[in-house]
Amino acid sequence: xxxxxxxxxxxxxxxxxxxxxxxxxxxxxxxxxALSELGDGAVLPGADxxxxxxxxxxxxxxxxxxxxxxxxxxCGTVNDIAMCGGEAKYLSLSLIIEEGLPVADLRRVMDSVxxxxxxxxxxxxxxxxxxxxRSRGDGLYINTAGIGFLRHPGxxxxxxxxxxxxxxxxxxxxxxxxxxxxRGGLLDAGExxxxxxxxxxxxxxxxxxxxxxxxxxxxxxxxxxxxTLCEFAESSGLGMELFETDIPVRPAVRAACSLLGLxxxxxxxxxxxxxxxxxxxxxxxxxxxxxxxxGRDAAVIGRVSGADGGRVVLRTAAGGxxxxxxLAGAQLPRIC
Amino acid sequence: MCLAVPLKIVEIDGKNGVGExxxxxxxxxxxxxxEPRIGEYVIVHAGFAIERLDEExxxxxxxxxxxVRDALL
Amino acid sequence: MPCSExxxxxxxxxxxxxxxxxxxxxxxxxxxxxxxxxxxPVCVTPPEVMDAVLELAMRPGVVTATYGDLVRVPGSRxxxxxxxxxxxxxxxxxxYSPMDAVDWAAEHPESEVVFLGAGFETTAPxxxxxxxxxxxxxxxxxxxxxxxxxxxxxxxxxxxxxxxNVQGFLCPGHVASITGAExxxxxxxxxxxxxxxxxxEPGDILSAxxxxxxxxxxxxxxxxxxxxxAVSPHGNALALAAMERVFEPRRDIWRGxxxxxxxxxxxxxxxxxHDAERRLGVEIPPAAGSGGCRCGDVITGRSxxxxxxxxxxxxxxxxxxxxxxxxxxxxxxxxxxxxxx
Numbered sequence: 001x002x003x004x005x006x007x008x009x010x011x012x013x014x015x016x017x018x019x020x021x022x023x024x025x026x027x028x029x030x031x032x033x034a035l036s037e038l039g040d041g042a043v044l045p046g047a048d049x050x051x052x053x054x055x056x057x058x059x060x061x062x063x064x065x066x067x068x069x070x071x072x073x074x075c076g077t078v079n080d081i082a083m084c085g086g087e088a089k090y091l092s093l094s095l096i097i098e099e100g101l102p103v104a105d106l107r108r109v110m111d112s113v114x115x116x117x118x119x120x121x122x123x124x125x126x127x128x129x130x131x132x133x134r135s136r137g138d139g140l141y142i143n144t145a146g147i148g149f150l151r152h153p154g155x156x157x158x159x160x161x162x163x164x165x166x167x168x169x170x171x172x173x174x175x176x177x178x179x180x181x182x183r184g185g186l187l188d189a190g191e192x193x194x195x196x197x198x199x200x201x202x203x204x205x206x207x208x209x210x211x212x213x214x215x216x217x218x219x220x221x222x223x224x225x226x227x228t229l230c231e232f233a234e235s236s237g238l239g240m241e242l243f244e245t246d247i248p249v250r251p252a253v254r255a256a257c258s259l260l261g262l263x264x265x266x267x268x269x270x271x272x273x274x275x276x277x278x279x280x281x282x283x284x285x286x287x288x289x290x291x292x293x294x295g296r297d298a299a300v301i302g303r304v305s306g307a308d309g310g311r312v313v314l315r316t317a318a319g320g321x322x323x324x325x326x327l328a329g330a331q332l333p334r335i336c
Numbered sequence: 337m338c339l340a341v342p343l344k345i346v347e348i349d350g351k352n353g354v355g356e357x358x359x360x361x362x363x364x365x366x367x368x369x370x371e372p373r374i375g376e377y378v379i380v381h382a383g384f385a386i387e388r389l390d391e392e393x394x395x396x397x398x399x400x401x402x403x404v405r406d407a408l409l
Numbered sequence: 410m411p412c413s414e415x416x417x418x419x420x421x422x423x424x425x426x427x428x429x430x431x432x433x434x435x436x437x438x439x440x441x442x443x444x445x446x447x448x449x450p451v452c453v454t455p456p457e458v459m460d461a462v463l464e465l466a467m468r469p470g471v472v473t474a475t476y477g478d479l480v481r482v483p484g485s486r487x488x489x490x491x492x493x494x495x496x497x498x499x500x501x502x503x504x505y506s507p508m509d510a511v512d513w514a515a516e517h518p519e520s521e522v523v524f525l526g527a528g529f530e531t532t533a534p535x536x537x538x539x540x541x542x543x544x545x546x547x548x549x550x551x552x553x554x555x556x557x558x559x560x561x562x563x564x565x566x567x568x569x570x571x572x573x574n575v576q577g578f579l580c581p582g583h584v585a586s587i588t589g590a591e592x593x594x595x596x597x598x599x600x601x602x603x604x605x606x607x608x609x610e611p612g613d614i615l616s617a618x619x620x621x622x623x624x625x626x627x628x629x630x631x632x633x634x635x636x637x638x639a640v641s642p643h644g645n646a647l648a649l650a651a652m653e654r655v656f657e658p659r660r661d662i663w664r665g666x667x668x669x670x671x672x673x674x675x676x677x678x679x680x681x682x683h684d685a686e687r688r689l690g691v692e693i694p695p696a697a698g699s700g701g702c703r704c705g706d707v708i709t710g711r712s713x714x715x716x717x718x719x720x721x722x723x724x725x726x727x728x729x730x731x732x733x734x735x736x737x738x739x740x741x742x743x744x745x746x747x748x749x750x
Contacts, residue, residue: 325746329481334477
């Protein structure tokens with residue numbers, strides 16, 4: 001007997017169906033010695049300093065151009081570890097499935113988890129599965145936690161100095177725009193706008209081992225580039241000056257934002273990082289980033305200014321200046 | 337409450353049409369455009385084309401903006 | 410050359426937003442002040458009308474279809490918005506076009522779909538077309554709660570109001586696409602105020618402002634159309650006809666301006682079946698206090714956002730007291746989010 005075509009509550013019972021779900025749909029894709037034990041936890045070889053992070057993923061729709069919730073769940077946690085200077089090694093994977101989810105969808109997600117984990121060089125070593133009643137979840141929620149080995153200690157916005165360069169590793173706002181468009185009804189984007197969802201381990205390693213003086217890294221996910229830079233400014237007490245014309249944005253993403261009334265600087269990214277590096281080594285950092293897949297379009301978008309007292313100022317294309325604040329509430333499509 | 341964007345008409349089916357910008361396609365209504373033609377630009381607000389966009393004038397405007405920007409106010 | 414301060418007003422909330430986003434205020438010459446007018450439909454909607462909307466949204470079977478703009482607007486009770494009502498069980502459909510709401514209603518005949526028709530003349534024709542479409546296609550479960558407003562009566566009331574001190578208007582380009590540039594001729598002719606119709610790109614706004622400053626400084630009461638690529642002298646006849654067919658002017662209440670004759674658009678009796686007010690018996694509760702918020706003064710240019718004691722402290726975009734802070738195009742939200750440098 002194989003798994004039914006849709007998930008029912010029975011698959012969360014902890015009984016035979018749960019076992020079958022795990023043995024048929026999960027293990028074959030993620031098999032490794034630690035996971036195959038199916039113990040309550042995984043016993044792992046260690047290192048002296050670890051990076052530990054967790055993230056939960058709720059996204060509608062589950063599949064969108066450029067990615068899906070499975071890829072997102074792996075990359076999201078891997079990226080959080082990479083931004084701390086860690087090399088991600090192990091992940092946990094918890095699935096909260098709404099009954100009625102087609103098993104075909106679950107398979108697609110698990111295939112994607114497998115690909116993303118292999119690509120990022122991490123193993124899923126422990127996990128859990130629960131099933132909730134229909135209409136009590138958006139098909140599937142995923143939580144991942146990750147452990148990495150610390151390779152580059154000491155990254156912090158507190159290291160920032162006046163004059164440092166602010167580098168964005170590629171185009172802004174792709175993921176936020178893609179998901180908003182994929183919600184349907186609004187626009188038919190075709191493939192014009194794709195999520196940038198990607199693991200950033202290789203990119204982070206490239207810049208951190210390039211010899212550049214890297215002060216800090218962070219991936220501007222929810223809240224976008226603007227919110228992350230406000231966080232940098234807040235924790236360092238230093239201001240920043242950004243140049244709108246230097247911020248890479250895909251034309252289709254720009255168009256989508258203007259159609260939906262969104263601000264691209266507040267749209268989420270899932271495959272980009274912001275790096276603050278010393279002005280003298282900015283070119284070194286940039287060259288190292290551009291040599292990687294995920295950092296091809298990297299650009300210096302601004303600099304750390306002492307004078308602005310913790311404010312992030314955007315010099316606009318029109319020649320004006322405005323202060324950027326953290327995102328207040330989720331962006332909604334608007335007609336105003 | 338007047339956010340509106342220029343789209344190029346790429347499909348017409350009675351009062352319904354499809355507008356395009358940068359590879360993005362948006363269904364829109366053409367109720368208010370007399371004899372719309374494929375390839376024309378319209379200004380679209382809340383799913384309705386509210387007016388034709390004069391392409392020649394649009395080009396002249398962009399040229400003027402650069403001038404204004406250089407001279408500032 | 411020192412000269413007295415020139416006070417200009419952008420009427421349209423979309424201008425307010427575009428100006429703030431591009432940081433254009435930092436480019437204004439010395440002695441020129443740009444004020445925000447009553448051109449954000451969310452901001453001019455009084456709290457008691459939002460209260461009626463919130464009550465409606467909670468009725469069994471009702472699905473409220475709305476533009477994203479209205480989701481966080483509070484009623485007279487702080488924090489009470491459609492977003493909060495959704496968390497309490499109200500069904501909310503965020504749409505981008507009224508046609509999306511008609512289509513959804515046609516697919517869900519068991520639901521009572523109420524579309525919140527907020528906006529000015531730019532938005533009114535599409536709302537009219539949606540009602541006409543629902544009537545034609547026979548979608549009985551679609552109705553519109555009209556909060557639609559007209560720009561001209563509000564500008565007249567504003568100019569006549571006490572303490573009015575503005576020397577020129579930046580006129581709303583997309584309203585003018587519908588009503589025509591000539592619909593703002595009354596500003597120079599009847600009130601001696603220069604007026605320039607402007608588009609929404611930073612270049613459009615700068616170019617129109619430059620012209621408006623020239624006109625105002627030279628004392629020339631003239632109307633100019635600087636958005637000719639999308640605005641004709643007499644507007645869009647088809648759109649005006651649809652609006653005229655479905656709506657009729659009625660007395661309406663504006664935050665900050667009070668009741669103004671013929672300033673709102675009500676649905677004509679022959680479309681009563683698609684008029685949420687008649688169909689579902691909506692009562693607007695009596696006006697409530699403003700809770701110390703000075704949105705009314707901000708909307709009429711008597712105060713700037715920073716003059717309000719609540720600004721940035723008790724009233725922020727995360728926890729707004731008044732609509733000027735909640736609406737993305739509200740003057741307070743624009744000032745808070747995109748403070749000029």
